[in-house]
Amino acid sequence: MENKLVKLDIIDLAFNGKAVAHLDGKVVFLKGGLPGEKVLAEITSTKRHYDEAIVKEIIIKSDLRISAPCKHFGICGGCAWQDLIYNKQLEFKRKQVADCLERIGKIADVKLHDIVGAAELFRYRNKMEFSFHVTGDDSFNLGLHHRGRFDEIFDLEECLLQSDTANRIVHFIRDFVKRYNIPAYDIINHTGFMRFLVIREARRTGQIMVNIVTNKGNIPTRKELIKELRTAFPQVVTLVHNETALKSNVAVGEKEHVLFGVGLIEEEILGYRFYIRANSFFQTNSIQTETLYRAAFDLLMPDKGDRVLDLYCGTGSIGIIISEYVREVIGVELVADAVSAARDNALANGVSNIEFVEGDVKDYLRSDAVGDTPFDIVIVDPPRAGVNPKALRRIIRMQPPKILYISCNPATFARDAATLFKAGYRLPEVRPIDMFPHTMHIELIGVFYRD
Ligand SMILES: C[S@@+](CC[C@H](N)C(=O)[O-])C[C@H]1O[C@@H](n2cnc3c(N)ncnc32)[C@H](O)[C@@H]1O
Incomplete structure (x- = not known):
């Protein structure tokens, strides 16, 4: 089967940026190709549940296809979809969020908003x-x-x-x-x-x-x-x-x-100054980060009396910006460099109602440091792996009325959402935001409520 040339009709785009087709009842993931195209492809590997292939020739070209401006497109692992018109990139990303919510989270009755597109399609990375x-x-x-x-x-x-x-x-x-x-x-x-x-x-x-x-x-x-x-x-x-x-x-x-x-x-x-050091995380699209944070705060509607726990806080940007609208914020972050930058950032912005703790989120939540005073809001902005399951159980035990979840991976978001649902939380809406045009990355936010 490997090296065999086959004609395929592309029906979809997959999470990993590859195109999807069917062959003899099996799924084929293709490098190259867009939905609606008929292609001649070479099977490059055969697995039990799916095959992989590479497009050799486009027989019928899609109307969605444009010419990719980058000379490295096709070779480079960075951009997967420069050859797809931007509106369609957004549609496919939204669809992937919907698929994850449905398949992994088994969530049907959530309002999934249209994805917010980026103002800048190129030169957006910092x-x-x-x-x-x-x-x-x-x-x-x-x-x-x-x-x-x-x-x-x-x-x-x-x-x-x-x-x-x-x-x-x-x-x-x-x-x-x-x-x-x-x-x-x-x-x-x-x-x-x-x-x-x-x-x-x-x-x-x-x-x-x-x-x-x-x-x-x-x-x-x-x-x-x-x-x-x-x-x-x-x-x-x-x-x-x-x-x-x-x-x-x-x-x-x-x-x-x-x-x-x-x-x-x-x-x-958003008018705040942030120090960025070599080894600490900082959102890589500064302009679209403002859109992300604005959308998150609009959804969250914080109150002046709220006590906020900002988990996976990086250099403290979310906590520092929200501090103006709430009583107190505690940020938790693993990387020492980032915590030190977060403390400097709070000082530089004259924010005094925020504190940062260096450590693993799951250890912090298990320790005495977390205290008995309840939190009104817990913010989680984890890496792609999502919230550590033990940490999530500990958050649930704390019973915060609102959990703001900022995610860079719809699959782990949906997995964690299912756990929160079982624990009695509801999720009225999800807002995907495109931080990385032409790539397959998707950012999304949702606020979970406990009634
Ligand atoms: C997606 S970033 C979010 C950063 C920040 N909220 C922001 O918007 O800039 C995830 C952060 O979680 C931190 N992190 C990863 N695993 C962690 C853990 N187990 N405990 C605490 N922080 C962790 C990373 O160092 C990184 O700064």
Whole structure:
């Protein structure tokens, strides 16, 4: 069956960004292709319950298809749908939320709003991570992952999701590393030095941070790097170097050195200033974050007397912004760097009714630290895995009247919603928000009520 060429009618788009067709009663996930298209495809792998295929030729083209503006589209693992008109991207994302609520959450009577589209379809990201990757010819690539491959990086010329300046910084760093013969890291043998380049660019202030993540050791030509980078890019306000000996392929350092500037940049969200450090989470689409937070607060309708627990609080942005409308906020976050930035953020914004606790949400909820004073609102904004099941049980035991759930994964949102339903919570409405045009990522919010 593998390598066989087949004609397929594409009927849908799947959660993972692939197209969906049926063949002999089995589902086929295809790389390429849009709903309504007839394609000639090659089966690339056969599994028990589904097949995988790659589109070789489009026989009948969809009216929804447009020409993708990015030169790396199709190869790059970042954008899946640049070739699909934006309104349809939004429709498919909304449908995926509906499917998850129905299939995983078994939730039928919730009002699912239309997805709120993004104002900017390109150049919207305030953070991009690029990997160094050794190539066979004693050289290296600096860029993004090939679609579906953790171990293949293509040499990036331009990414349309980041600014032109950020693209020029990628070229500058690549050229610098080549000129000074600094070895790139080899993820198979764990040898070499340069691992990642992370660029963060605040949209409201224009400040840029360049973060270089390496294997253990000093950057050999750091004086030259500082001088040349500052001359070429005065917008770069800080350069940081993160060292890590960890084998896992993540752009996070164990030891940080600030090579110039103060090791952070400032961004503005809804009129508040936020410090962003290299290793702490910050929403990556600043402009659409304002839409997300506004929609969340509109749904939540906080009260001046409310006591709020902000779980998975990152650098404290939600808690700090909501603090104005409530009595008191406690934020809980695992990453020390983020907690320290959150405390600085509260101070910088003159917010005094907020406190941050460093730790795992599930341990915090089990500990004495949580206290006996009830919370009126619990906010959860977990990573893709959703709320830890033990943590969710502990939240339920606390019986907060309102739980605001901000999710970046409709599947785990639906799973957690089912648990909350069983515990007596109701969810009148869900609002999906598109933070990442052309990619398959979906953000959604809902407020659960206990009567
Ligand atoms: C999606 S981010 C949300 C951050 C923040 N609410 C915001 O809007 O900027 C999830 C955050 O949860 C933190 N986190 C992940 N697992 C955690 C855990 N078990 N306990 C506490 N925080 C955790 C991550 O470090 C990250 O900052």
